[in-house]
Amino acid sequence: MNEQKxxxxxxxxxxxxxxxxxxxxxxxxxxxxxxxxxxxxxQNNILLLKRSDKVRTYQGKWNTVAGYLDELKPIREKVLEExxxxxxxxxxxxxxxxxxxxxxxxxxxxxxxxxxxxxxxxKLRNKPExxxxxxxxxxxxxxxxxxxxxxxxxxxxxxxxKIQNFL
Numbered sequence: 001m002n003e004q005k006x007x008x009x010x011x012x013x014x015x016x017x018x019x020x021x022x023x024x025x026x027x028x029x030x031x032x033x034x035x036x037x038x039x040x041x042x043q044n045n046i047l048l049l050k051r052s053d054k055v056r057t058y059q060g061k062w063n064t065v066a067g068y069l070d071e072l073k074p075i076r077e078k079v080l081e082e083x084x085x086x087x088x089x090x091x092x093x094x095x096x097x098x099x100x101x102x103x104x105x106x107x108x109x110x111x112x113x114x115x116x117x118x119x120x121x122x123k124l125r126n127k128p129e130x131x132x133x134x135x136x137x138x139x140x141x142x143x144x145x146x147x148x149x150x151x152x153x154x155x156x157x158x159x160x161x162k163i164q165n166f167l
């Protein structure tokens with residue numbers, strides 16, 4: 001049910017917003033955008049990524065794998081695409097499970113954007129070799145309770161709470 005609702009949300013944006021040449025939805029001038037926030041878990045640790053100065057928002061803040069839901073495709077497919085792009089983790093037998101939490105919405109008044117966040121947890125079998133792309137400068141494996149010790153993106157703790165029961 002949750003995944004069907006996600007696709008309905010994306011479809012609404014797809015019908016009203018402009019597209020990039022490759023067909024993805026362009027949220028650049030939209031005051032609302034649906035996104036995924038993907039927590040990667042291995043042996044009770046989660047992966048945090050430090051955002052580079054090349055990203056549009058939250059430069060220098062700690063986050064997880066994240067991305068716009070800018071195509072009408074199943075969320076699991078988008079999640080796998082994002083971890084491949086941002087971390088170099090290929091779709092293989094290393095993924096034990098994928099859990100999609102309940103989405104929620106909040107407005108970051110500082111950047112005047114409403115985010116529709118779809119938190120996801122991926123559990124891994126083996127510790128992967130991380131190959132960061134241009135979006136991040138460094139990474140750390142941490143215990144979930146340590147997240148409060150980092151300068152994180154707005155509302156990341158709330159996303160973690162939404163998937164906490166899967167950890």
